[in-house]
Amino acid sequence: SQELEQSPQSLIVQEGKNLTINCTSSKTLYGLYWYKQKYGEGLIFLMMLQKGGEEKSHEKITAKLDEKKQQSSLHITASQPSHAGIYLCGADLRGNTGKLIFGQGTTLQVKP
Amino acid sequence: DAGITQSPRHKVTETGTPVTLRCHQTENHRYMYWYRQDPGHGLRLIHYSYGVKDTDKGEVSDGYSVSRSKTEDFLLTLESATSSQTSVYFCAIHPDGTETQYFGPGTRLLVL
Numbered sequence: 001s002q003e004l005e006q007s008p009q010s011l012i013v014q015e016g017k018n019l020t021i022n023c024t025s026s027k028t029l030y031g032l033y034w035y036k037q038k039y040g041e042g043l044i045f046l047m048m049l050q051k052g053g054e055e056k057s058h059e060k061i062t063a064k065l066d067e068k069k070q071q072s073s074l075h076i077t078a079s080q081p082s083h084a085g086i087y088l089c090g091a092d093l094r095g096n097t098g099k100l101i102f103g104q105g106t107t108l109q110v111k112p
Numbered sequence: 113d114a115g116i117t118q119s120p121r122h123k124v125t126e127t128g129t130p131v132t133l134r135c136h137q138t139e140n141h142r143y144m145y146w147y148r149q150d151p152g153h154g155l156r157l158i159h160y161s162y163g164v165k166d167t168d169k170g171e172v173s174d175g176y177s178v179s180r181s182k183t184e185d186f187l188l189t190l191e192s193a194t195s196s197q198t199s200v201y202f203c204a205i206h207p208d209g210t211e212t213q214y215f216g217p218g219t220r221l222l223v224l
Binding site for chain 1: 143145170
């Protein structure tokens, strides 16, 4: 089983709707990263969370870290077609090693 | 743009042949990584490097070797390619003092 589990694996939403993607770790999190990937391209860094309760926003995307649950959520408000892509969470599960473990990704489609 | 290029961007090869992928960065960062991305698995770390001639294995290193004779280049070699190594390969750098890794555009490798 994956050390980082993302849910859902895929998501189709109507433009303008809100959505949430979750990333749950089986181990202690030392840092949780969110990336976005468009098909055929590299990963684009969105944000990093390090402390329990931390919340960060980037345009209409907000991510939170729940240290006790070893979980992070990524919330998109008023989705747009430009939000479509694959969202990946990554984490350093071994403590500041720089070696990231990734979830399997969540594919998001936004219908106009 | 983190100044990372990968070459080739696409390659088709036959089982049993050696293949070398190149990652090139322009800013002399110490830390470089090779990942592979496969459906259902997210990204998995193959090898990484802390500096010239200083490399170590990641979670899926079998069948791969790396070399770093210059700061700017990190080479990934498949000594005898197998069909299970068909994948998309990403290189990443982690600049000192920053909170994240930056990824290259990827190389699509098909082993027939």
